[in-house]
Amino acid sequence: MPPLEPKNESKDPRRKEPSPSTKPPLQLKDLLLAPQLSGEEVASLLSPYGFEEIKRADTNLQLIAEEPRVRQFFAEILEDFLSPLGQTAEPDRGLNDFERFTRAAISKTQLFSYLRDDPATVSRAATIFGGSAFLAEILIRNPEYFYWVFDPAVLKGHRSRREIARDFSQALRLLKTKEDRLDLLRAFKRKEILRIGVRDLLREASVEETLTELSELAEVLIQKAYEICDRGLRERYGIPSYRDRSGRRVRTGFTIIAMGKLGGGELNFSSDVDLLYLYATRTGRTSGVRGEAASRIANADYFRRLAQQITAALNTATGQGYVYRVDLRLRPEGEKGLIVQPLQGYRRYYATRGETWERLSLLKAWPAGGDRSLGREFLKRVIPFLYGKPFGLPGLQEVGALKARIDEKIDLSKQTENHVKLGRGGIREIEFIVQALQIYFGAKHPAIRERNTLKAIEKLSRSKFLSKEDSRSLKEAYLFLRNAENKLQVVNDSQTHLLPIDPKGVRACALRLGYRDEATTFAQDQLMRDYRAHTGRVHTLFRLLFGTPSQWPAFQKKPR
16 A cells, blocks of 8 residues: 655645634634734734733733743633723723732732632722722732732721721730831831722722721821830830829820811821820929939920921831821911920910911811820810801901912912812812801801811701702712812822823823713713812802802801
């Protein structure tokens, strides 16, 4: 039998080359499993997911899938990952950061095995990486947080102030030096901000819940900073004390008063913390240590050092980051004033020199650290300044003038229309409306005294100083603007209050806020429509109260 001749495949008349119409259509997983796709084929697969740099996106996918098992796992979940990523503000950067994260992971195979079995986490992770470079960077630096933060129990649950303080105290026990304890503050804050930010961006928490959690976290960390710094000073100088009227030696109290958004329990992701420091009385000295007279110092010196150290502990950035930017300009005399004063010094200042803007700011005062009983005493002492002095129409005019000065600065920088905090109809106008009504009517109506803006709006409505319609408008606008502010700040942990003016930036902001393209309107157009509607209603109310107050309903009839 003659040997079989090898077939010439190219000349075999029975073999037909597949026509383009019979070639199987490409699937998304072919990006990882099919060899040598053309550039056009890669682009056809990736373009629907919003990538602007197709080649770079493909490179990132190949880098993620370098290991054979990872490549197979990733191919199985690729659609589940890219679909939500394509709906985020920054798909290109998000994929790049996800690639960096997978390189940082302890075991990439374990990570993708976990993701393959948990499609919900795949989608959530894509949303976070594409939504916030700041949160992505935390995960890249601390890949071990990934499994914790996407645990449904962590995602769905609110952590109380007590839980946060307990967890911090447990971690603190293992540390011996002051420097290590202060670094724990920074690392602990970063982990908790990740949790709060993920919940917020995934809309697992309401705007109010996010503001509350950010504020409660800050209170815990400020208290812990106080404890760490106070411990170090006591070890060096002893306990500060004074003699009371009976001659008994009593420890001198020190408290930290939160002002501004922290005082109101409505902190942003990248807010400064406005603080006042005060202690009980100027008299007295520290006890010293081991009976050494040289280690005894005056209470004023002790608390000055304590205030300086707390400020530095919160402000200073290290490799672990920073805790909070501290703003002390709301203290008496502002930047020229003493960093800390005794309670009597505050009382004297407000009684003789306090200004209208300080009355507004003190409405939000709240003890955030140290001796809470002394803090409550401070709140009692400032009531005569807040509500005992006449306010009336001159007070309204002065608040209107305050906003006019703000407007002049904003107008010069051409930010009137897109500054969510200080612009026309922005957050500050809502706060001024609420605070002016509280001071105007608060002397005779204690029920409207409230540090939190949303709760104050509700109390003013119940007491008929705000109509139900105006109350609803202010509340909806406040929540909308604070949500926008948070979404702007969570991008890069930057203290910005400006809506972008370029179309790409506006669209990115809209997507973070949950807007999506509809049949007749783009997401960015929906955002700007709502922004103009909310700020327009707020500014109308602001002009009515501070321009023609006689037409404000509460001034026309006696509220209940």
